[in-house]
Amino acid sequence: MNTEAQRRxxxxxxxxxxxxxxxxxxxxxxxxxxxPAPIKLGRASGWVAEEVQKWGETQIAATRGGH
Structure with missing residues (x-):
């Protein structure tokens, strides 16, 4: 994954x-x-896209019997 996508x-x-x-x-x-917890963006909040994607991959692996 490129740096831009990681920091999105x-x-x-x-x-x-x-x-x-x-x-x-x-x-x-x-x-x-x-x-994953959000990060503060002034008064708003947002999530690091890579963290959310990794969470999803972990959920898929757990459901499919992977590691």
């Missing part, structure tokens, strides 16, 4: 679309430390 910040609607979870489910998992 995405907002909640895109996070939700990528992982198939709603806002409440995402924030519950953040509270449980099972989902």
């Amino acid at each position: 910040i995405i907002r909640l609607p895109e996070v939700s679309q990528l992982v198939g979870l709603g806002k409440t489910a995402i924030y519950e998992r953040i509270k449980e430390h099972t989902f």
